Amino acid sequence: MIYYNFDIKNLNSFNLPCKAKTFIEIDNEYDIQLLENIDFTKRTIILAGGSNSVFTNSIFDGNIIHIKNKGIKIIDQTEDDIIIEASSGEDWGEFVRYCVKQNYSGIENLAAIPGSVGASPVQNIGAYGMEVKDVFYNCLCFNPIKKEWKTYSREECNFDYRYSIFKYQETPEIIWKVRYKLSKHFKPNLSYSALASEIQRLNLEVNSPLQVCDLVTDIRNSKLPNPKELGNAGSFFKNPVISPEHFQKLKEAYPNIPNYPSDKGIKIAAGWLIEQTGYKGKQIGNVGMHSKQALVMVNYGNAQGSEIITLANKVIESIREKFQIELEIEAHLIY
Numbered sequence: 161m162i163y164y165n166f167d168i169k170n171l172n173s174f175n176l177p178c179k180a181k182t183f184i185e186i187d188n189e190y191d192i193q194l195l196e197n198i199d200f201t202k203r204t205i206i207l208a209g210g211s212n213s214v215f216t217n218s219i220f221d222g223n224i225i226h227i228k229n230k231g232i233k234i235i236d237q238t239e240d241d242i243i244i245e246a247s248s249g250e251d252w253g254e255f256v257r258y259c260v261k262q263n264y265s266g267i268e269n270l271a272a273i274p275g276s277v278g279a280s281p282v283q284n285i286g287a288y289g290m291e292v293k294d295v296f297y298n299c300l301c302f303n304p305i306k307k308e309w310k311t312y313s314r315e316e317c318n319f320d321y322r323y324s325i326f327k328y329q330e331t332p333e334i335i336w337k338v339r340y341k342l343s344k345h346f347k348p349n350l351s352y353s354a355l356a357s358e359i360q361r362l363n364l365e366v367n368s369p370l371q372v373c374d375l376v377t378d379i380r381n382s383k384l385p386n387p388k389e390l391g392n393a394g395s396f397f398k399n400p401v402i403s404p405e406h407f408q409k410l411k412e413a414y415p416n417i418p419n420y421p422s423d424k425g426i427k428i429a430a431g432w433l434i435e436q437t438g439y440k441g442k443q444i445g446n447v448g449m450h451s452k453q454a455l456v457m458v459n460y461g462n463a464q465g466s467e468i469i470t471l472a473n474k475v476i477e478s479i480r481e482k483f484q485i486e487l488e489i490e491a492h493l494i495y
């Protein structure tokens with residue numbers, strides 16, 4: 161179906177008011193024909209669950225392609241592994257639960273991340289010591305301008321921390337189906353300290369992916385604001401990576417600065433930086449950085465996209481001044 165001046169307030173987890181000039185809903189392969197009638201000289205974006213999309217204007221003067229295709233199927237398997245394919249419109253959290261219930265492992269730490277299967281490679285979703293690139297096999301994409309299908313391998317996606325080639329595409333390709341390689345042998349990944357300490361606290365013996373999935377879900381629910389109650393897009397900023405020299409200087413001034421090793425330097429917890437500048441729990445107009453999770457910007461009610469940008473700039477500026485660190489926005493800002 162194609163809709164005009166379509167209200168997408170309920171289709172973005174920040175709950176921002178916005179109307180799309182042209183909104184194309186794609187449920188199945190036949191619907192792809194609808195794209196024949198679309199004016200691609202206009203700006204075009206793809207929207208699925210809307211949990212990482214921040215609409216900064218009340219009108220999007222272009223095309224929004226909304227992906228809703230469904231289906232899960234097994235492609236191949238051995239005694240050890242399974243390749244499982246999910247259509248992009250599947251709910252990510254439900255897909256994870258479906259896999260772990262069959263004892264397919266490798267995906268359980270990514271439980272309860274809001275959004276769709278199709279968006280999972282876009283920013284290489286990650287949580288609790290795992291990233292989707294660890295299990296990604298390939299994905300089938302449709303280029304709406306060239307009208308071509310192409311399969312991208314893991315290498316071609318160029319995955320990095322909250323990044324893949326799909327993240328900033330000028331003309332977005334539609335990720336139609338994603339294949340994941342999961343293991344039939346459960347090897348828990350408890351490298352993330354919050355997960356390991358929760359297991360210790362509960363005195364649990366972890367012996368199934370479903371158990372990890374349930375634990376991660378409980379921890380997430382206790383820590384993160386529910387977008388149905390308080391609009392948000394999860395972590396608003398990326399954790400910055402700084403040079404070892406820069407880190408040493410900061411460590412002298414702030415001995416407790418939370419840090420983690422990274423391939424490219426030292427990763428600093430952005431939430432901690434935000435807390436140090438006094439923005440944690442501070443409300444400015446209709447928006448603020450959450451009182452429990454400083455990294456999550458929230459909409460207290462009737463926020464406009466412009467308020468989000470103003471607060472983001474204030475936070476970035478204050479961290480630049482205090483720590484000489486440049487924060488990068490993780491969420492997809494749509495102008």
Ligand SMILES: Cc1cc2nc3c(=O)[nH]c(=O)nc-3n(C[C@H](O)[C@H](O)[C@H](O)COP(=O)(O)OP(=O)(O)OC[C@H]3O[C@@H](n4cnc5c(N)ncnc54)[C@H](O)[C@@H]3O)c2cc1C
Pocket residue numbers: 173205206207208209210211212213227248273274275276277278279280282283284285286287326327332333334335336384385386387392393394395492
């Ligand atoms: C409470 C909360 C917690 C979160 N926690 C995490 C977390 O722990 N880790 C993490 O990584 N993220 C997290 N996020 C962010 C978000 O859940 C993920 O980025 C998720 O993958 C977004 O899925 P979506 O379908 O809602 O994407 P959307 O917001 O609809 O789209 C996100 C981006 O992907 C593109 N896209 C979506 N579908 C397709 C497709 N089929 N083809 C091509 N491009 C597509 C869009 O154009 C856009 O650029 C969180 C968000 C919230 C609200």
